[in-house]
Amino acid sequence: MGLEDLIAVLTTDSETAVVVTDGELSHPGPTILYVNGAFERMTGYSRAELVGRTxxxxxxxxxSLATRRTLGRALRQGKRMKVALINYRKSGEPYRCEVEVFPILDRDGVLINAVALEREVRRGPGRRPNADQA
Ligand SMILES: Cc1cc2nc3c(=O)[nH]c(=O)nc-3n(C[C@H](O)[C@H](O)[C@H](O)COP(=O)(O)O)c2cc1C
Structure with missing residues (x-):
């Protein structure tokens, strides 16, 4: 079973958006191999529209360009990284998103895949961060 099949089994019904790419960092990569349903719902793109894209x-x-560079650098160094950035849905609507990227290296330290867990962060009037726990 390939990595994306394994991740698919584990995350099909997860509330966390999950995306798996290959390890090709230079343009036009990395290439999306798998997204779960939560990723489709968050972005407004279907799996068929995302697989094969970047x-x-x-x-x-x-x-943020700086955040993009931080992500790119972490991937090149094979380091796990968590950032907050603005993504855009298919509709063009921007949303704030926490993206945690996990590089997957082979035994020689070569990046072969990356997996990201993504969560939309909603902020605004009447809803403070951590208000649930207050
Ligand atoms: C698994 C994975 C998920 C990613 N998710 C996002 C994302 O949601 N938003 C984003 O702006 N970049 C995301 N990236 C980062 C971009 O694909 C790219 O690595 C980043 O823009 C740095 O490379 P660049 O300088 O060539 O653009 C993701 C990368 C990987 C490997």
């Missing part, structure tokens, strides 16, 4: 399609003018 996560960069979620970026737009409000996506």
């Amino acid at each position: 996560p960069r399609l979620l970026q737009g003018e409000k996506t």
